[in-house]
Amino acid sequence: MGNPKRGKVAYLPLDERPCNYEFPWLLAGDTDLELVRPPLEWMGRKKRPGRIAELGDWLEREAEDAEAAIVSIDTLLYGGIVPSRLHRLGEHEAARPLERLRRIRERRPDIRLYAFHLIMRCPQYSSSDEEPDYYADWGRELFRLGYLGHREQLGLAIAEEQQELSRIRLRLPEDVRDDYLERRAVNASANRASLELAADGTLDFLALPQDDAAPYGWTALDQQAVRQRIRELGAETRTLMYPGADETGCTLLARLAVERTNRSRPLVYARYASTLGPQVVPLYEDRPLGESVKAQLLAAGALLAESAADAQLVLLVNSPGGPMAESNDQLRPNAAYDVQRSVQELAEYAEHAVRVLGKPSAIADVAYANGGDLQLLRLLKAKGLLPELAGIAGWNTSGNTLGTAIAQLLLHARYGRTPAQLGFLGLRVAEDYGYCAAVRRPLADGVIRERGMDYFNVDGERGAAAGLVREALELFLEQEGFTDGPLRIRIEDCCLPWSRMFEVGLRVEANDGDAGAPTISEDRE
CATH class of the missing domain: 3.40.50 (Rossmann fold)
Structure with missing residues (x-):
C-alpha cells in the first residue's frame, strides 16, 4: 500500500448520468481535490447495472492511497440507482458488498469515508421507464396501496379512501404486489445494514436521501424503520435522512472540503x-x-x-x-x-x-x-x-x-x-433555465413528436433529437443575451444520455466580462 495522497478522492457515483458522474468531478476542478472515478463504460446504462464486481474492486484499490472516498452504496450493491429497483437479490446477497467498506476502513484507519444510500422510491404514477415493467400498468395502484394503507394504519383514512383501498386490494395482481414488496424489503434491510457501518465508525458519515417522497406510503414507512434503527444504534451524529438523490455526490464533496479545512x-x-x-x-x-x-x-x-x-x-x-x-x-x-x-x-x-x-x-x-x-x-x-x-x-x-x-x-x-466555478455556473444557466425551463417541453410536444419520437424515446444519445436540442439552446442563449455581456455561454456539445428528453448532457464554454481564457465545463465526453 502506498502513502496516502493528500487531496485524492475515490468517487463511486450513483449512476452514469451527468448529474452523478460529471457534476462532482466538475466542481472539484481548480481545487486541491483530485477526484478519481471509474471508467464510464463500467457504470452501466439506465436499467442495465454497472459492473458490480469490477466497481467494488476499483473502489478498494483506489482507496488504498486516497485521502477520502465518497461512495454510492446503491452502485456498490446493485450497480446503480435504477437497478436498485429491478434486482432479484436476497437480503444477504444484496448486503454482502458492504464488507468492502469494512475492509477499506481496516486497511486505512485514517481515510475519510463518506457514503450515501437511497431509500427506495415509490413514484405516484404508472410508468416503467425507470421501474419494473409492471409499473406501466400498476404503478399508481402500488403507490396508492401504500399511501392509503398507511393512512388506514394510522386511523386517518376517510370512507372514500377505505373504499379505494379495498378496490385496489381486489384488483392488484398478487404476483405484482409480492415482487414489489419483496424488493422493498431487501432494500430496506440493506439500508439497515449500512446504518451498522455508520454506528461502528466504518463510515464517517452516511447520507440517506429519499428520492420521490410522500408524507404517507411505502417510503414514509421505510423511513420510520430506518429512523428507529438509527436511534437504537445511537448513530444520529453520523447519519442524516432527507429528500434528495442525484445531488448527493456534490453534497458530500462539499462536506469533505469543509471538514478537511474548517475548524x-x-x-x-x-x-x-x-x-x-x-x-x-x-x-x-x-x-x-x-x-x-x-x-x-x-x-x-x-x-x-x-x-x-x-x-x-x-x-x-x-x-x-x-x-x-x-x-x-x-x-x-x-x-x-x-x-x-x-x-x-x-x-x-x-x-x-x-x-x-x-x-x-x-x-x-x-x-x-x-x-x-x-x-x-x-x-x-x-x-x-x-x-x-x-x-x-x-x-x-x-x-x-x-x-x-x-x-x-x-x-x-x-x-x-475559479474558471471551473464559472464554468459550472454557466452550465447551470444553460441546462436548468435553457433546457429544463425553456426548451425541453416545447421541443418534446412539437418537432420531436412530429418526427415520430416522444418524450421517453428519441433517436439515441446523439441523433437528430440531440441536434434539435442544441439548436434550440443556442437560440435561447442568443435571445436571452448570453452570447455577449457579463456572462457569455456557448454550447460545445449536446447529447441525451438516456435517449429521452428528461435529462441532457452538455459541454459549455463560459466567459465573464473580465476573463482572458475561456472556461470549459464538460458534462459528457
Whole structure:
C-alpha cells in the first residue's frame, strides 16, 4: 500500500448520468481535490447495472492511497440507482458488498469515508421507464396501496379512501404486489445494514436521501424503520435522512472540503422569496422546504444562521408562496407566484448580499419543480449579477437544486472564484433555465413528436433529437443575451444520455466580462 495522497478522492457515483458522474468531478476542478472515478463504460446504462464486481474492486484499490472516498452504496450493491429497483437479490446477497467498506476502513484507519444510500422510491404514477415493467400498468395502484394503507394504519383514512383501498386490494395482481414488496424489503434491510457501518465508525458519515417522497406510503414507512434503527444504534451524529438523490455526490464533496479545512461549520443565512416559503412542501417531497434547507446544509457540513449578520455565506431561496407548480406552467397566472412572493425583492437582496455585504451568495431556485424560474434569471441578468454569484441551480426536485446550489456555495467559500466555478455556473444557466425551463417541453410536444419520437424515446444519445436540442439552446442563449455581456455561454456539445428528453448532457464554454481564457465545463465526453 502506498502513502496516502493528500487531496485524492475515490468517487463511486450513483449512476452514469451527468448529474452523478460529471457534476462532482466538475466542481472539484481548480481545487486541491483530485477526484478519481471509474471508467464510464463500467457504470452501466439506465436499467442495465454497472459492473458490480469490477466497481467494488476499483473502489478498494483506489482507496488504498486516497485521502477520502465518497461512495454510492446503491452502485456498490446493485450497480446503480435504477437497478436498485429491478434486482432479484436476497437480503444477504444484496448486503454482502458492504464488507468492502469494512475492509477499506481496516486497511486505512485514517481515510475519510463518506457514503450515501437511497431509500427506495415509490413514484405516484404508472410508468416503467425507470421501474419494473409492471409499473406501466400498476404503478399508481402500488403507490396508492401504500399511501392509503398507511393512512388506514394510522386511523386517518376517510370512507372514500377505505373504499379505494379495498378496490385496489381486489384488483392488484398478487404476483405484482409480492415482487414489489419483496424488493422493498431487501432494500430496506440493506439500508439497515449500512446504518451498522455508520454506528461502528466504518463510515464517517452516511447520507440517506429519499428520492420521490410522500408524507404517507411505502417510503414514509421505510423511513420510520430506518429512523428507529438509527436511534437504537445511537448513530444520529453520523447519519442524516432527507429528500434528495442525484445531488448527493456534490453534497458530500462539499462536506469533505469543509471538514478537511474548517475548524467550525460555515454559517449560512437563507433568504426566502416568500413569507410562507419555508412552510411550503415541495412537489415530490415529504416535508416543509425550510426543514430540507436545514438538512441539506447540515449534510454538506454547514449550519443555518439566524441572520445575515451571523453568517459568512448567503443562500437565496427562490421559494413559491403557496403550492409548488411545474416549471412548464410558469407563464400561467398563479397567485402563489404573482402575489404571495416577491422575486424582485430576492434579486435586490442578492445584489445587496454580493455587492454591499460582500458575502459569497448562491441561488437555490426552487420556485418550480423541474426547471428554473425564467423571471428570476432575467432579473439577475439585468443586474449583471450572474458571474458574481457563487452558484446557481434550478433543476429537477427541490432537493436536487438545494444540494447543487449549496455545494457550489461552500466550494466557492473555500476556493474562491475559479474558471471551473464559472464554468459550472454557466452550465447551470444553460441546462436548468435553457433546457429544463425553456426548451425541453416545447421541443418534446412539437418537432420531436412530429418526427415520430416522444418524450421517453428519441433517436439515441446523439441523433437528430440531440441536434434539435442544441439548436434550440443556442437560440435561447442568443435571445436571452448570453452570447455577449457579463456572462457569455456557448454550447460545445449536446447529447441525451438516456435517449429521452428528461435529462441532457452538455459541454459549455463560459466567459465573464473580465476573463482572458475561456472556461470549459464538460458534462459528457
